[in-house]
Amino acid sequence: MKILIIEDEKTLLCSIKVYLQEEGYVCETAEDFASAIDKTSMHRYDCVLVDITLPGGNGLKIMEDIKELQPETGIIIISAKNAVDDKIMGLNLGADDYLSKPFNLSELNARVKSIIRRKRFGGNKEIIFNELRIMPDTMQVYLNEIILKLTKKEYNLLLYFITNKNKVITKESIAEHLWGDDAEMFDSFDFIYTHVKNLRKKMTDSGGVDYIKSIYGVGYKFQGS
Amino acid sequence: MKLLTKTRWYLLVVSIGALITGGLVFYYTMNRIIDEEINEKLYAEKEQLLLQLQKIKRSNSILLNVGDHIGIDTLPSLKRVKTKSFIRDTILYDESEQEVLPFHQLVFYTNLEGKYYRITISRSHIESDDLFDATVMGILSILAGLLLCLYLLNSWVNRNIWMPFYRILDIIKSFDMEKGNIPNLPDTGIDEFNDLGREVKEMMKKIKKDYFSLKEFTENASHEIQTPLAVIKSKLELLMQNEIFNKEQMELIHSSYEAVNKLSRLNQSLILLTRISNRQFIGTDTIDLKELLEKKMENFRELAVHKNLNITTKLQENTILNINPSLAEILISNLLSNAIKHNIENGEINITLTRNKLEILNTGDTLYSYPPEKLFERFRKKDGNESLGLGLAIVKQICDNYSIHIDYFHENNKHKIVLTF
Numbered sequence: 192m193k194i195l196i197i198e199d200e201k202t203l204l205c206s207i208k209v210y211l212q213e214e215g216y217v218c219e220t221a222e223d224f225a226s227a228i229d230k231t232s233m234h235r236y237d238c239v240l241v242d243i244t245l246p247g248g249n250g251l252k253i254m255e256d257i258k259e260l261q262p263e264t265g266i267i268i269i270s271a272k273n274a275v276d277d278k279i280m281g282l283n284l285g286a287d288d289y290l291s292k293p294f295n296l297s298e299l300n301a302r303v304k305s306i307i308r309r310k311r312f313g314g315n316k317e318i319i320f321n322e323l324r325i326m327p328d329t330m331q332v333y334l335n336e337i338i339l340k341l342t343k344k345e346y347n348l349l350l351y352f353i354t355n356k357n358k359v360i361t362k363e364s365i366a367e368h369l370w371g372d373d374a375e376m377f378d379s380f381d382f383i384y385t386h387v388k389n390l391r392k393k394m395t396d397s398g399g400v401d402y403i404k405s406i407y408g409v410g411y412k413f414q415g416s
Numbered sequence: 417m418k419l420l421t422k423t424r425w426y427l428l429v430v431s432i433g434a435l436i437t438g439g440l441v442f443y444y445t446m447n448r449i450i451d452e453e454i455n456e457k458l459y460a461e462k463e464q465l466l467l468q469l470q471k472i473k474r475s476n477s478i479l480l481n482v483g484d485h486i487g488i489d490t491l492p493s494l495k496r497v498k499t500k501s502f503i504r505d506t507i508l509y510d511e512s513e514q515e516v517l518p519f520h521q522l523v524f525y526t527n528l529e530g531k532y533y534r535i536t537i538s539r540s541h542i543e544s545d546d547l548f549d550a551t552v553m554g555i556l557s558i559l560a561g562l563l564l565c566l567y568l569l570n571s572w573v574n575r576n577i578w579m580p581f582y583r584i585l586d587i588i589k590s591f592d593m594e595k596g597n598i599p600n601l602p603d604t605g606i607d608e609f610n611d612l613g614r615e616v617k618e619m620m621k622k623i624k625k626d627y628f629s630l631k632e633f634t635e636n637a638s639h640e641i642q643t644p645l646a647v648i649k650s651k652l653e654l655l656m657q658n659e660i661f662n663k664e665q666m667e668l669i670h671s672s673y674e675a676v677n678k679l680s681r682l683n684q685s686l687i688l689l690t691r692i693s694n695r696q697f698i699g700t701d702t703i704d705l706k707e708l709l710e711k712k713m714e715n716f717r718e719l720a721v722h723k724n725l726n727i728t729t730k731l732q733e734n735t736i737l738n739i740n741p742s743l744a745e746i747l748i749s750n751l752l753s754n755a756i757k758h759n760i761e762n763g764e765i766n767i768t769l770t771r772n773k774l775e776i777l778n779t780g781d782t783l784y785s786y787p788p789e790k791l792f793e794r795f796r797k798k799d800g801n802e803s804l805g806l807g808l809a810i811v812k813q814i815c816d817n818y819s820i821h822i823d824y825f826h827e828n829n830k831h832k833i834v835l836t837f
Binding site: 363 | 648649651674676677722757
């Protein structure tokens with residue numbers, strides 16, 4: 192799976208590349224408008240991350256080009272602005288998603304995977320991990336082929352864990368993933384702990400393994416073998 | 417009161433005052449003059465009559481210039497003789513007019529060949545009265561007519577003179593900061609209005625410049641600060657993936673990560689506050705507060721349950737506010753999150769919404785060592801609390817923008833915030 196990262200801030204570009212490469216993506220990068228145009232005209236990508244605040248104000252132009260040349264490519268706008276109107280404008284212009292800086296790499300990863308799933312497989316691709324089978328289009332989870340009754344938040348939590356398996360996920364990024372803008376209110380440790388505890392219990396009650404490891408003081412890690 | 421109305425009003429009051437005063441003065445003055453006229457005439461006649469009467473002695477016929485009634489009474493004795501003549505008002509029957517009319521009478525006494533006579537000369541008012549009435553009416557009509565013309569002229573002149581002023585006023589009212597081209601104000605021919613126009617234009621230029629300057633600053637601040645923060649956050653996240661760290665080291669990394677998050681939120685909140693006060697949130701919508709409150713409460717439901725808070729509401733239907741939708745969301749969100757964040761375990765929240773008031777009451781220990789009016793300032797927070805202290809400052813700024821009155825009360829160990837709109 193090929194991803195193009197268009198970001199002018201070198202160090203940030205590097206971080207994103209490292210993280211996504213570990214997830215198994217082939218990552219190409221572009222630091223300015225010219226090389227971005229170059230790359231998009233020569234290769235096809237599954238997903239493109241565009242920093243809309245690219246100097247020269249050309250972030251939007253790149254997006255338009257991509258939509259023209261490769262309409263099935265997923266586009267995620269990364270922006271330092273975080274204004275509500277910018278977000279709406281970005282999505283109206285055809286971006287598939289919008290993420291504002293600073294973001295958690297685990298969140299970026301989840302968004303990329305979600306978009307590729309949607310675009311590539313029409314949302315049908317199921318996710319299998321040991322005894323767990325997740326059907327994203329119906330939001331159903333089967334453990335040993337028995338349906339797990341999860342709440343919406345628990346489902347999203349499980350999906351987030353599996354998407355970022357073997358990565359340390361901070362409680363803050365969990366709060367942000369589940370509650371978005373209000374995350375600040377929900378990122379107390381005991382609150383997140385309650386949700387994780389419920390998920391763990393449901394999994395183990397149905398005969399499953401508890402893959403969720405607590406990283407003390409930081410968050411969790413979904414440990415897959 | 418409108419400008420024209422005020423000037424008209426003053427003119428009207430002064431005119432009527434002048435008319436009444438002038439009219440009265442004129443009336444009484446004329447009355448006196450005519451009175452004296454008549455009296456003089458009477459005395460003149462007396463002299464004439466006396467003269468004629470002396471002549472009677474020498475001839476048998478007398479030529480009297482008769483115009484008025486003359487009465488001659490012989491006096492039987494000296495007792496009733498008075499030396500002084502006097503004038504009095506009386507009513508007599510006038511044969512020519514065939515009705516009873518008021519008369520002015522001059523009564524005097526004279527001695528003719530040893531005999532004493534009382535002579536009365538009576539003169540009717542009627543001619544002079546008619547003349548008097550006509551004169552007064554005439555003068556008053558002219559005066560009234562003059563004042564009316566003056567009034568109309570004044571209105572017309574004023575309206576024309578003030579036209580440039582109203583034009584400038586329209587320009588100011590229709591000035592749009594975002595799009596606003598500053599229009600050219602034509603020469604009005606009146607120095608003061610030209611000056612006014614020029615100053616207004618300068619002021620608009622400056623306001624526009626300041627507005628865009630601040631807008632640009634917030635956009636730059638956002639970008640320039642968020643990007644390095646994004647770098648730090650991403651590096652820390654990658655660092656945390658390392659298995660080699662022990663508990664303490666992981667905590668060090670995580671503390672830095674938390675600080676970055678806080679900085680980022682702080683930056684965003686300050687920028688938001690600046691944008692709100694710079695009035696960059698244009699566009700309003702009719703927002704149903706009941707719906708918005710319910711939606712936001714649903715967002716926070718899990719947290720409320722987690723803290724075991726008892727939330728009661730009394731929300732009136734159809735309570736509408738004309739406000740920018742994003743600001744409405746931020747306003748309600750901040751108020752609710754404040755009520756939840758500073759609440760105690762098993763505490764309660766009470767929300768009341770009426771047509772022009774929103775009250776949020778919540779339990780919580782005494783929050784602030786600051787006096788209530790300072791609650792809405794920036795960075796006011798419970799000592800040692802993790803919050804930014806900007807939530808209520810943002811709420812206050814939004815309220816100020818829309819002339820919503822906000823108050824804080826501390827009663828019975830509960831905190832109450834009241835919005836009046």
